[in-house]
Amino acid sequence: MTALSRSLNVPGAGHNAPIPLGARVGPLICSSGISGKEPATGQLPAEASEQVRLAFANMDALLAAGGATLAHVAKLHITVHDNAVRDAINTEWLARFPDPQDRPARHIVQHALQHGMALQIEVTAFVTSA
Numbered sequence: 001m002t003a004l005s006r007s008l009n010v011p012g013a014g015h016n017a018p019i020p021l022g023a024r025v026g027p028l029i030c031s032s033g034i035s036g037k038e039p040a041t042g043q044l045p046a047e048a049s050e051q052v053r054l055a056f057a058n059m060d061a062l063l064a065a066g067g068a069t070l071a072h073v074a075k076l077h078i079t080v081h082d083n084a085v086r087d088a089i090n091t092e093w094l095a096r097f098p099d100p101q102d103r104p105a106r107h108i109v110q111h112a113l114q115h116g117m118a119l120q121i122e123v124t125a126f127v128t129s130a
């Protein structure tokens with residue numbers, strides 16, 4: 001990696017493939033798919049709502065690893081296996097972004113996910129000094 005870019009990882013929440021959970025290039029942070037793995041075990045819980053909670057917590061940890069906060073988030077792209085998890089997503093979304101005038105963009109698509117994943121979050125953030 002160069003001085004302008006670096007891999008970002010969250011122990012226990014990463015991929016089995018040789019890719020980082022995210023990367024920071026200058027002020028820009030982009031993630032790979034962030035799942036709802038339990039970081040302590042690296043396993044996916046059976047309960048979809050728990051996967052949602054953990055996916056958002058893993059996103060928070062990835063942002064922190066890149067020197068970002070929720071205030072730096074520009075967009076979330078969320079892929080869900082089943083639309084039934086939308087209520088759980090909205091609960092986590094509103095907990096993190098309660099002000100309707102200060103929320104990032106968000107897009108949700110439904111697509112078959114592997115290995116029992118209920119969702120994957122991709123986050124884009126722009127880190128400023130303010």
